[in-house]
Amino acid sequence: MRSCDVLVIGAGPGGLAAAFSARKAGAGDVIVLERDRKAGGILNQCIHNGFGLIRYNEELTGPEYAARAISEASDSGAMILLSRHVSDIRKENDGSFSVSAYTKDGIEVYRTKTIVLATGCRERTRGNISIPGSRPAGVFTAGVAQNLVNIRNVMIGRRVVILGSGDIGLIMARRLTLEGAKVMAIAEIMAEPTGLARNVSQCVQEFGIPLYVRTTVSRIIGKRKLEAVELSDLDKDGKVIPGTARRIDCDALVLSVGLIPENEVAQTAGVRLFANNAVDTDRYLQTSIPGVFSCGNCRHVMDLADYVSEQGELAGRNAVHLINDQDMESWDEEKSNCMKKGFPDEGSVTCTICPNGCQVVWDEKAGTFSGNRCRRGARFAMEEKSNPVRTVTTTVKTMAGDGPLLPVRTLQKVPKDKVVELVSELRSVRVEKPVGNGETVFSTDIEGNHITVIATSDCGE
Ligand SMILES: Cc1cc2nc3c(=O)[nH]c(=O)nc-3n(C[C@H](O)[C@H](O)[C@H](O)COP(=O)(O)OP(=O)(O)OC[C@H]3O[C@@H](n4cnc5c(N)ncnc54)[C@H](O)[C@@H]3O)c2cc1C
Numbered sequence: 271m272r273s274c275d276v277l278v279i280g281a282g283p284g285g286l287a288a289a290f291s292a293r294k295a296g297a298g299d300v301i302v303l304e305r306d307r308k309a310g311g312i313l314n315q316c317i318h319n320g321f322g323l324i325r326y327n328e329e330l331t332g333p334e335y336a337a338r339a340i341s342e343a344s345d346s347g348a349m350i351l352l353s354r355h356v357s358d359i360r361k362e363n364d365g366s367f368s369v370s371a372y373t374k375d376g377i378e379v380y381r382t383k384t385i386v387l388a389t390g391c392r393e394r395t396r397g398n399i400s401i402p403g404s405r406p407a408g409v410f411t412a413g414v415a416q417n418l419v420n421i422r423n424v425m426i427g428r429r430v431v432i433l434g435s436g437d438i439g440l441i442m443a444r445r446l447t448l449e450g451a452k453v454m455a456i457a458e459i460m461a462e463p464t465g466l467a468r469n470v471s472q473c474v475q476e477f478g479i480p481l482y483v484r485t486t487v488s489r490i491i492g493k494r495k496l497e498a499v500e501l502s503d504l505d506k507d508g509k510v511i512p513g514t515a516r517r518i519d520c521d522a523l524v525l526s527v528g529l530i531p532e533n534e535v536a537q538t539a540g541v542r543l544f545a546n547n548a549v550d551t552d553r554y555l556q557t558s559i560p561g562v563f564s565c566g567n568c569r570h571v572m573d574l575a576d577y578v579s580e581q582g583e584l585a586g587r588n589a590v591h592l593i594n595d596q597d598m599e600s601w602d603e604e605k606s607n608c609m610k611k612g613f614p615d616e617g618s619v620t621c622t623i624c625p626n627g628c629q630v631v632w633d634e635k636a637g638t639f640s641g642n643r644c645r646r647g648a649r650f651a652m653e654e655k656s657n658p659v660r661t662v663t664t665t666v667k668t669m670a671g672d673g674p675l676l677p678v679r680t681l682q683k684v685p686k687d688k689v690v691e692l693v694s695e696l697r698s699v700r701v702e703k704p705v706g707n708g709e710t711v712f713s714t715d716i717e718g719n720h721i722t723v724i725a726t727s728d729c730g731e
Pocket residue numbers: 279280281282283284285303304305306310311312313316321354355356357388389390391392393412413414416438441529532535565566567568572573574575576578
């Protein structure tokens with residue numbers, strides 16, 4: 271049996287940051303148990319950029335962010351053990367905890383003084399919402415669609431309808447469009463999109479994808495395979511308005527209808543949960559069981575990985591403070607709630623330099639700007655109007671043939687109207703040898719500018 275001071279369950283951004291900070295705060299042995307074969311959590315399939323703006327002051331893709339978090343944790347001396355599915359937590363008479371994990375060789379038991387739960391969340395499925403109609407193939411949750419398209423090289427459909435306008439659905443709308451699908455509609459039951467304004471602007475409006483609010487999928491049509499869905503308008507009480515149903519032919523329906531904190535392991539310890547399955551903690555991120563802390567999406571679903579990491583750091587530090595009988599630090603619940611959500615304001619430019627997503631209005635005649643919280647927003651708005659550019663993120667095939675894809679991004683920004691063309695060109699690229707994160711896999715010239723495409727993850731031996 272292995273013993274440690276802090277045992278972290280889950281190696282997503284929350285768990286990795288907790289392990290890193292526990293070591294930094296002076297913990298002796300820190301162990302992270304992860305059920306997957308790879309650390310990084312859900313970020314490994316989030317190949318787009320927009321991560322790290324707060325934590326690293328740099329714009330990274332999901333896999334790049336995950337790689338940084340993994341290095342920080344392992345360089346600090348924390349031990350990350352993969353392929354360990356934690357099944358049970360038990361409190362011992364001496365106040366410590368026994369934690370059991372399934373491995374391919376059987377069950378392992380760990381003994382620890384404190385625990386940080388960082389088990390993330392899972393998606394709501396069709397079973398969690400009731401959509402009338404048949405049960406054909408072709409209905410996916412957004413995360414499953416993301417995994418199939420971004421990692422497994424499986425295109426889920428050519429004509430796609432998305433139900434729900436949370437960030438994962440919006441990001442998938444752009445991704446599927448770049449991969450050559452037509453996103454016929456995004457339907458949102460609320461009066462405003464629920465995702466960040468920056469994602470509504472850059473993932474939906476920029477590609478001319480129709481987004482209907484107060485609208486739902488009222489029927490799924492198709493016997494074995496999805497043939498169509500019926501969209502209906504909703505009144506302000508969320509009831510279908512009779513006579514508004516219209517049929518949209520499609521071969522894939524993507525559900526982006528919310529996330530549920532994943533807390534089965536927490537329950538084995540008797541940790542108190544809210545009705546939505548989130549962990550109830552005090553302001554120090556300690557659960558109803560002293561010595562057990564919780565952070566990230568299993569505690570409360572958060573919009574940005576950067577804030578998850580920040581919270582993980584606090585949970586890891588507080589676990590060490592508890593062991594050392596020191597004062598614990600409080601989590602500021604408001605901190606992660608300052609970002610603009612919903613439709614961008616009319617006539618504004620959504621600044622994407624940082625997650626605040628300021629709605630900048632540039633009065634060209636008067637030469638004035640409003641809505642920007644800092645000067646960078648003014649520069650962004652001017653560039654967006656005169657010469658809009660984007661970092662391109664996509665995948666390329668590898669020597670593994672039909673195996674996992676390699677996520678890539680451009681080092682330089684590309685004119686906005688050349689993005690689709692470049693992604694299409696990259697679809698025929700195949701990387702024939704092992705490459706490391708940051709290595710060049712392709713280069714080209716666009717309008718006289720040299721564009722380098724780099725791997726954002728390791729691939730091969
Ligand atoms: C499909 C999807 C896409 C998302 N896209 C974005 C995005 O683009 N940008 C963004 O900022 N946020 C995104 N999010 C939100 C994202 O979840 C958070 O930003 C962040 O990854 C949450 O970190 P976490 O550490 O709490 O959880 P996760 O990243 O989910 O990590 C939890 C880890 O715990 C492990 N685990 C769970 N149970 C056990 C167990 N019993 N034993 C051992 N290990 C276990 C899991 O395998 C996983 O590795 C997305 C979420 C989902 C579900």
